[in-house]
Amino acid sequence: MKNLILLGLFLFALGSVFSQEDTLRAPQNFTEIIIQGQSKESKDKTAEQLQESTDKLMSTIPAVTLIKRGNFALEPTIRGLNAGQITTTIDGMQMFGACTDRMDPISSYIEPTNLEKIQLNTSPNAEQTGSTVGGGINFSLMKAQLNAPKKMSGKLGAGYQTNANNIQTLGTFQYSTKRWALLVNGIYRKADNYFAADRREILFSQFEKWNAGANLVVALDDHNRISLDYIQDEGYDIGYPALTMDVAFAKAYISAFTHTYKNKSRKLRSIESKFYFNYIDHAMDDTKRPAEMVPMHMDMPGTSRTFGMYSKAKYVVNPNHMLNFQINAFQNDLHAEMTMYPDTGSEMYMLTIPDGQRRTYGLTVSDAWLINYKLKATFGGRIEMNQSDITTEFGRQTLTSFYVGEAAQSRFSGNVFAQMNYKLSKKVWFYGGLNYAQRPPSLQEVYGFYLFNRLDNHDYLGNPDIENESSISGNLGANLKYEKFAISMEVFANSFSNYIIGIVLPEYSNMTIGADGVKQFDNIESALLVGGELTLKWDPIEVLTVQSVNSYTYGTDEVGGYLPYIPPFKSVNFIKYHYKGWGLRLEYVGALAQNNVSTARYGEGTTPAFNLLNVAVQKRFDLKNDKSLHAEFGIDNIFDTPYYEHLDVLKIQRQGLNFVFRTTFVF
C-alpha cells in the first residue's frame, strides 16, 4: 500500500570497494524508486506499487514535493524548484504539458503500470536530456524482458478505496522468447469527489482515466537490440477544485523507437539512440460548475507536440576513465487558445500561448574518473542551443500586444558539474559536488499571454527579453551503511542569479475576471535555496524495519523575502513488521508549519503543521507454479485529521479517513 518503498538511495552503498563497475554507476544525487523490478524479491513491492498512483509514489521520494490542484495530476517540485527549472522526462524523452494553468504535468500521463522506475537527480549531471538548474525526474519505462524465466507472465490487480469511491483495475502481460519479448499493460481508474475530514465533500475532485502501454524488444544479435514503445493515456472529466475550471479531456500519445548497442568487451561499451514523438490534446471545461461560480463560459483547449531524438554513448578509455557522450535534439510546439462567451455581446477569442515553438540541440560530455581506490570524480558539462519562435501570423500579431521586436530568438545555455566521492571505509562514504548551470526560460515564460496563476491570483505575461536563469549549486553528503542501520544525509545550497519570477506590472489591467492584476515573468537579481534530506533505516530485529525520510528547503529572494512553492520540513516514517508472507505497516507522515511566506509579493499564505497516521496489513499467498496472490487492507488518515500541505493551491483540505482494499495476482 503506502510507501513500502525500499529506497534505491542505498543501492550505491552496496558495493564495498570501488571496482571498474563503479565507473559505470551513476554519480551521487541520484535516487531511484524501483516500481517493477525484475528481481524476485521485488515481487511484493511491485504488486503493491503498481496499485499506487504516480503522484503517491513521487510524494515519498526525498526532496520531491507536489503542487496539488485536485485529486489528480499533482505537479512535482524538487527542492523548491518547479516547472521550467527542472526537467521532467519519460525514458529520456522530452514532453511538455499542454495546459496553460499547469493542470497536466507530464507525470499525469504516466501510470505505475508503464514504469520500471522513477529516477530523481537533484543537481545537473550527465543523466538529463535538457538544461536544468535543479536536476530532474525521469520516468523510466518498463521494458519487456528477453529470455525471461517464464514465457508468459503478468499481473492482474484490482483496488477499491472507500473515500472517493475510487476503483481501479490493472493488468500487465509479458510474452518472452530468446529473440523477442512483448510487454503490454493497461490500467483504468475512476474516482468520485473525495471527502476531507468530517466527511466534508470536496466538490469537483473527481477523475476518470485509462492508460495502455506496449513495449516490444527484439534482439538483433548479441549486442544490438531495438525497442518500440507506445503509450496512450486518456483522462476524462477531471475536477480541479483549486482552479476555476475542470478538464473535459486530457489525452497523450507517446511513442518511441530505441536502438541499443552493448558490448562489455569493447571500449565503446554502449550506445543508446532513441527517436520519439509525443502529442498532448487537452481541453478545459467549466460547464459542470454551477452558474454562479462561472462569471463567463470559456473554452480553453491546448495542444503540445514534441518530437526528437537522443543518442548516448559510454566509452571506457581505461579502467580508470569512462566517458559519457550524449547528443539530443527535440522540437516542441505549443498552442493554447481561449474562446469566451459573454452573456451579452460577441464571443472573444485569443491565444494564451501564441503558437510558440522551440527547437533544442544539446551536447553533454562527462567523465567518471577513479583517481584511486578511495576517490572518484565525475565531471562534465553540457552546451545547449535553443531556437524559439512563433509559428503563426495570429501568434506573431498577439506578441505585438506586449513586445516590440522579433518573435524569433536563439539562446545558448548549459552547465558544468563536478562531483567527488570519497570512500572512508567499506561502510562510510562522503561526497560533495559543485555545479554551474543555466536554463533558458520556458516558452510560457517567453511568449505567455495572460496566463492565470491561481496561487497569487494574477495574469502572467511572457517576456522575450528575459535572461537565462543561472545558478551555482553545491552539495555535501554522507552515507553510512551498517548491517542493521543506514544513514544517508545530504545538504545543498543553490544560489541563483537572474532567478525568474513574476513581477507586478501596475499599469496593466487583468484579463481574467476577478484577478488582482498582471505580472510579467522577469529576472530578479538573486535567490537562494538551501536545505537537505536525511534518510534513516534501521532493522532492529530481522522481522522489523524502521525507515524515516526527511526533507527541508529554505528559499529567499533578492531582498531577503521568502520564495513561493517552498515546502516546510516534512517527514515520512514507517515501521514494518513482516513475517511469513504477512506484513503490518504503520506509517507516520508529518510536516512542520510553513510560516516563511511573502504574501504581499507572491500571494502565498502560511500553512499549519499536520500529523497523519496510516496503517496497512498485507498478506501474500504463494500458489503453485510460482504464482502468488497479494492482498492488502489499509486505513489512511486513521484519525480523520483535517490537513493540507503547503504546496496545495488554495489550501483545499486533503483526504480524510479512507479504507483501502487491494488485491493483485502475479503469474
Place this chain on the structure above:
Amino acid sequence: MKKIFLLSLMSAFLFVACKKDKDETEESNPGVTNPSSEYKLIEKDTTDNDLIVELYAENETLEMGYTPVYVKVENLNGDLVENAMVSFMPMMDMGMMQHTTPTVQPIYNSTSGYYEGVIVFVMSSSQGAWDIEIMVDGEAATMDLNVLGAPAGEKHVGSYVGTNGDSYFVSIVKPLDWSVGMNDVSFMVHKRESMMSFPVVEGLTIAMDPQMTSMGHGSPNNISPVSVGDGFYEGEVNFTMTGDWRLNLDLIDAGDTIVNANIDVLF
C-alpha cells in the same frame, strides 16, 4: 527500421515547413488596398453638360461613419474625364431642417482614374433622407443615397455636445482591418459651425482607453492618437483578443476635457 523513423521525422519537419510557407503567403496578401475595379457602384447621374458621374464606394451599401467614396466622370463616348473640378455636398433632409455632414473633398487620383474623397455620415437614412450633389466643372449631378446604420454592436461615429457648447463629431477612419495585437488606428474630429459647415478640428489632445466591455478589462501599451493635420488623429490600439472593444476617447482642449467620445468596434 531506423530509416523509417528518420523518414517520419523528416516528414514531420516538412509538415512544419509547409505550414510556415502558408502563413507567409497569407502575410503577403493583406487585402487592405482594394484594386479600383473592386469599388462598388452606388449611384450614377448625367449632368447637363453630358458628363456621366458615377459614385463608388468600398462596399455596395453605405454605412454611418467615415466612408471613402470614389467619383468617376466619363463623357458620352465613355472616355474618362481627368482633372475636372469636382466637389460634392451630401445633404440630410430631416423635414424640419436640412444639414450637410463632414467631408473630405475629392481629389483626382491619376493612377486609379477616380476623384477620391470621404463622407462622414453622421446619421443613417432611418433618420431622414440623404442625397448628394456632385458638381463637375460647374454642373451638378444629384443622387439619393441610402445610408445604413453601423453593424450590430458597432459604432463608428459619434456626435457630442462639448462642455463649450459646440457640437463635435468623432469618427474612426476606415477601412477597419483589425488583427489581435497592435493596430494602427486613426480618427477624424469635426465640429458644426452651421448646418452647412462642418470643419475639421485640429490640435486637440486625445486620451484613448480601449475597453473590453463584456469582461471589464482594458489593454496595455496603447498610443493615444495625436493630431497630424487636416482633422486626422493617428495612434495605435492594442487588441489583446477578438470581440467587442470600446475605444474611449477623451478630447482635451487646452487642458480641459471637452468631450467624452466612444467608438465601438467588433472583430
